[in-house]
Amino acid sequence: MARNSILGVFAKSPLKPLEKHIRIVSKCSKELVPFFDAVYECNWTTAGKIRTKISKYERSADDLKRELRLELPGGLFMPVDRADLLELLTQQDKIANKAKDIAGRIVGRKLEIPATLHQEFKQYVARCIDAIEKAAEAINELDDLLETGFRGREVEYVSKMIQQLDSIEDDTDNLQVTLRKNLLAIENELNPVDVMFLYQIIDWVGDLADLAERVGARLEILLARK
Secondary structure, three states, X not given: OOHHXXXXXXXXXXXXXXXXXXXXXXXXXXXXXXXXXXXXXXXXXXXXXXXXXXXXXXXHHHHHXXXXXXXXXXXXXXXXXXXXXXXXXXXXXXXXXXXXXXXXXXXXXXXXXXXXXXXXXXXXXXXXXXXXHHHHHHHOOHHHHHHOOOOOHHHHHHHHHHHHHHHHHHHHHHHHHHHHHHHHHHHHHOOHHHHHHHHHHHXXXXXXXXXXXXHHHHHHHHHHOO
16 A cells, blocks of 8 residues: 555544454455365365465555554544554454465465364354454444544444454354364374374464454453543
8 A cells, every 4th residue: 555545544534444454354364265165175276376365465464564553643643542553453464464374384285184074174264254254343343433432332332242252262262172172083094294284273273263352352452441
């Protein structure tokens, strides 16, 4: 984004660029759904193409993050603390980074996911994406929060979304426990090195939901300070 362009966005609302960033992050992470569909079928050509798409979204998010850090005003020009917004931005950006890492590791090793785990893995990935979507939904209320002075029903509405996000993250924890348990049951049938990387991928996918919850937690801190 050009310097003048982002300054123009800030002139309209100091929080709009943060909302734009989480939308890019959300698009990036949602590409993991078709990515894993290709992985289940061992279609490495399609998986590689989607990995490239994920990387492009991650770079876009990273570029916007740098612009925000440089241009985000402070002091009397900001309705909320600049440091809080920068920390929120950092947590958002980590989601895109993690999505890129997941896709890169799987394609790099052509890591196959055992067929007996496909259905559970689909549910797990989908629920982690749900967490990111809920975090994005909450962040996209920032402008409305600004208009209401971070008070009243809008705060209650966003607080409820953060609670829903916490509940979704709990679901992902439970799904992860089940997935790890079922992988343990068949790991003797698999290549030991692949097993190690499968556990890592399970953890990294869970990190997506954890990071989304951290976004909600940072937003909650921001609300508490108003």
